[in-house]
Amino acid sequence: MKPPKRDNNEEEETVNSVSVAYHVLHKLPSGDSPYVRAKHLQLVEKDPDGAIVMFWKAINAGDRVDSALKDMAVVMKQQDRAEEAIELIRSFRDRCSKQAQESLDNVLIDLYKKCGKIEEQIELLKQKLRMIYQGETFNGKPTKTARSHGRKFQVTIKQETSRILGNLGWAYLQLKNFSAAEAVYRKAQEIDPDANKACNLCLCLVKQGRYEEANAILKDVLEGRILGSNDPKLLNRTKELVQELEPWRLAQVQHGPTHGLVTLEDAFIEGLDQLINQWTPLRSRRLPVFEEISTYRDQLAC
DSSP states (O other), X not given: OOOOOOOHHHHHHHHHHHHHHHHHHTXXXXXXXXXXXXXXXXXXXXXXXXXXXXXXXXXXXXSSHHHHHHHHHHXXXXXXXXXXXXXXXXXXXXXXXXXXXXXXXXXXXXXXXXXXXXXXXXXXXXXXXXXXXXXXXXXXXXXXXXXXXXXXXXXXXXXXXXXXXXXXXXXXXXXXXXXXXXXXXXXXXXXXXXXXXXXXXXXXXXXXXOHXXXXXXXXXXXXXXXXXXXXXXXXHHHHHHHHHHTTTTTOOOOOOOOTTOOOHHHHHHHHHHHHXXXXXXXXXXXXXHHHHHGGGTTTTOO
């Protein structure tokens, strides 16, 4: 007996099912556009140079420009072409939607960090803080949806503000501006404390010769009083800080006063406080987390 003939529709459904499974497996968008081909080169064929060429074609063709620009910049960063990626985003971000601008800012921050452009990184982080305060990032809502490694999750205003402040503090640490870093980390810890930022705050104090204060903060981490204190990734950092603090009673580190000089960081912190006061009547736009930040005015005068 001859096997029954398969209906053409059944064959098409089988092909389509295989195609869908293939795209899901490799996390590829469906279709055969320049952007889809670029993602195939990036994720399946592992051909970053070919992917970059195809991302260019996608941008010029207007094919998923938001995603194409961001993905192309990420691939360039992986190829040690971060400087080119920065210029790429600056030149073409005006073609992207308003919704894509925050993601592009996040990519830029990583690129600035990769290139050692700390001042640019700081300015962009400050801008992101202003946008959160003005209600542009969360649109007046208490949470927003974020993505990480293809996974969606909810982020609160406090978590996002504290995260950005943590990045800002780290940037000041790279510039060895320890007083500004300390002020920012103290803000971050008041909003949404964790052990990682506590260790960074401890480091700021060590670098300023304020060993007794640093020792008190490190003690809280070692005794598990702060969220994330038991994270194995922090083990080496806490050991290093313990070693640095061991001779703290004998150390004599000169720490001269600022004698009333106002730095750019002072001006930013003062400006942030003024911004808070300026927006006070607009309760519908004002975010509660900045009420908490504003209480730190005295501590933030570097």
